[in-house]
Amino acid sequence: MARSSDDWNLEREEIRTRLDLNEARTKKTKELLAAIASKLGVRSDDDHGDEGSEIGYRECIREKGQNRWRKLEIPIFSGEDAFGWTRKLDRYFSLQVVQEEEKMQAILLALEGRALSWFQWWERCNPNPSWDAFKVAVIRRFQPSMIQNPFELLLSLKQVGTVEEYVEEFEKYVGALREIDQEFAKGIFLNGLKEEIQVEVRLFELKSLTDVIQKALMIEQKNIILNKKGSTDYSRPTSFTRNNSFSKVVTVDSKHTADKKVDRPASGSVVNSSGSVNMNERNRSRGGEFKHLTGEEMREKREKGLCFRCDEPYSREHRCKNKQFKMLIVEEEDSSEEEDKEDLVSKQFNALHLSLCSMAGLTSSKSWKISGELYGKSMIILIDCGASHNFISQEIVSQLQLRVEPTLTYSVEVGDGHKVRCQGKCKKLKLAIQELEVEQDFYLFSLKGPDTNKERPMLPKELLGVLQEFEGVFQDPQGLPPKRKHDHAIHLKENAEVPNLRPYKCPHYKKSEIEKLVGDMLQAGVIRPSISPYSSPVILVKKKDGGWRFCVDYRALNKITIPNKFPIPIIEELLDELHGASLFSKLDLMAGYHQIRMKEEDVEKTAFRTHEGLYEFLVMPFGLSNAPSTFQALMNEVLKPFLRKFALVFFDVILVYNPDLSSHVSHLKQILELLAQHSLKANKKKCSFGQLSLEYLGHIISGEGVSADKSKVAAMQNWPIPTDIKGLRGFLGLTGYYRRFVRDYGKLAKPLTDLLKKDNFHWSEEAVSAFQSLKSAMIDLPMLAVLDFEKVFIIENDASSKGLGGVLMQEGRPLAYWSKGLSLQA
Secondary structure, eight states: OOOOHHHHHHHHHHHHHHHHHHHHHHHHHHHHHHHHHHHTTOOOHHHHHHHHHHHHHHHHHHHTTOOTTSOOOOOOBSSSOHHHHHHHHHHHHHHTTOOHHHHHHHHGGGBOTHHHHHHHHHHHHSSSOOHHHHHHHHHHHHOGGGGSOHHHHHHHOOOOSOHHHHHHHHHHHHTTOSOOOHHHHHHHHHHHSOHHHHHHHTTSOOOSHHHHHHHHHHHHHHHHHHHHHHHHHTTSOOEEOOOSTTOOOEEOOGGGOOOOOOOOOSOOEEEEETTSOOOOGGGGGGTTOOOOOOHHHHHHHHHHTBOTTTOSBOOTTOOOTTOSOOBOOOOOSOOOOOOBOOOOOOTTSOOEEOOHHHHHTTTOTTSOEEEEEETTEEEEEEEETTOSSOEEEHHHHHHHTOOOBOOOOEEEEOTTSOEEEEOOEEEEEEEEETTEEEEEEEEEEOOOOOOTTSOOTTSOHHHHHHHHHTGGGGSOOOSSOOOOTTOBOOOBOTTOOOOBOOOOOOOHHHHHHHHHHHHHHHHHTSEEEOOOSOBEEEEEEEOTTSOEEEEEOOHHHHHTBOOOOOOOOOHHHHHTTOTTOOEEEEEEBTTGGGGSBBOGGGGGGGOEEETTEEEEESBOOTTOTTHHHHHHHHHHHHHGGGBTTTEEEETTEEEEEESSHHHHHHHHHHHHHHHHHTTOOBOGGGOEEEESEEEETTEEEETTEEEEOHHHHHHHHTOOOOOSHHHHHHHHHHHHTTGGGSTTHHHHHHHHHHTTSTTOOOOOHHHHHHHHHHHHHTTTOOOBOOOOTTSOOEEEEEEOSSEEEEEEEETTEEEEEEEEEOOOOO
């Protein structure tokens, strides 16, 4: 039967009356026990006076097993921290010697707000409950996470916000444990800290958990102060002067600056007008030059722990005084500009001007250039103080697929008096220059800027000499490649039915494109007309630049092909070979598969059918199941003397790595000699030479370590919510490629991998949470160190019912993370 509010109020008054009676009894008992203690000689009035009376009274109370010597207010609960409140009540009941049958009556006085409302309902559903049953119920209702094993929660705890917030959560869980070893608790706390704080704390030999917590708080506060100081340094408007014929002072408003770090992969060219760049005054004395260190100098500074630029001791918090801009000297092979005599300046525009600096400056070693980034791609920026606007080359617009807003046709007057006709504008492009970020509009202009993949004066003359000596390796192949023992063979299963498929239906415009592509391949000599009994259909795939890629659907042929078991390199193992290297060159072979011939007896099996005829490949086509194995086998044999010494190869990409310039030049020459001997051609536009860091197989490698490619990270961040298994597999495939960079990847991805099971794709709230958590984990991936087998390895691991995890480290830096999600067993 439900009780009214008047009944509740009456009951509360009765309880208060009973507690007052208990307090009166307590007072009388106290006086009696004090008298007994006096007769027993427990106190001495001469020695202690009133204090002695109190001490004697307490001792007597303890002998009697009572603790009612102090009046305490009952803790109030309104719905916050249920677990902590029940712990307080346990202590309160113990001190006040509240009997078990009285505890539930006293509870009503300790509840208010939503907690009281819940209790009134809960008591009606659970008549005559015990105190222990109530504790479980109130925690389950208001703090369900604490129903789990507190030790399990403690192991899975990781710092997400500040150290103070992490300490608060840690103390909540560790306090729930009855017993825990102090060393073990210290280790759990350390393992949950953010990596940058954890590494620093481990440098100190701290004995207690309290010391570790204090040190972590101090380190975080120090980092906050340094970050604020660093951002202040980069936000001051400064100036920069140059000592040449185009000398002018360039300044920038502080609103163009941003406290943001950038990385530097590939390249291109941008011309920037005055007033859009911030330079530090200390660069004046340096004349805008950047000293390139030799490999020996870099190794010596690294051993001494010095900064490469300012020679001060290096640490994670080090802010280099000289880290402002790197001056890049770029040379163009041909800077001739076709003159346009038309003058079609629109009334919409003011006069647009480019000085001679923009024209001659691209090939002049004295021009003022800096490095920067545009949407993750490295750019070479020419500062033209005589330009009226910002300009960007059409080549970069095409490479990055930038959006061009149409404009009326305008003419740009260049420094020699000629006018060049242009059209289009890219609005609000975000250009990152070292620590700065500038958002500006850029007009299109046909700049014949430096081809970033050709030789540049920034390369040492020794490297330039090698590239000139082996210029033939970078020329287009003429005719068919030579016959080799690794020519591609197609071995079919016994009694297999010959695939003979009709061509796919396609629209008229695709037929015209197929005819064009087939004509090009006939002229190049890579295919010929066929009378083969085999036939596979053709499909066209759209490329990023809007063109079409010619593909043959060999799935039917692949089903009856005996697999080639030649081992394909594991990318992680290739990266492990780079210890000690600080200089890199990458060679990308030109149309790699087409540099291997088909065995004459297997040419007919490559036949494909279009709407106009049947053709067959004389070279190895794309799409055959054993083509990767054939190509890898050829490259391994060609480069076998140098593999894992100073060269790595993954299909058509060759990496040359060395600790210094002299050995790098020598070894690059040996690699190019081998390519020339085996008639293998490299695509110079995709090659990189003598780089301190470069992109390799989806990673950015340097002497400092290995990091994830920023463009791939951006692709993960922009991935839409999957609507089917295919979309989910694509997302997990991309993120899984970088799982060694992510702590607890297996645990984070477990809800998503479960959806890949048969008939189990149901996009739930748990899946949405896991999807967003995985995206968040990919935002700031750490740089992994390259392992050194001469140093000590350290493995840290943990485990819980949710999963297993570990990290392999050397000298406090992670080499790789490993994790695996676990399923709860029924």
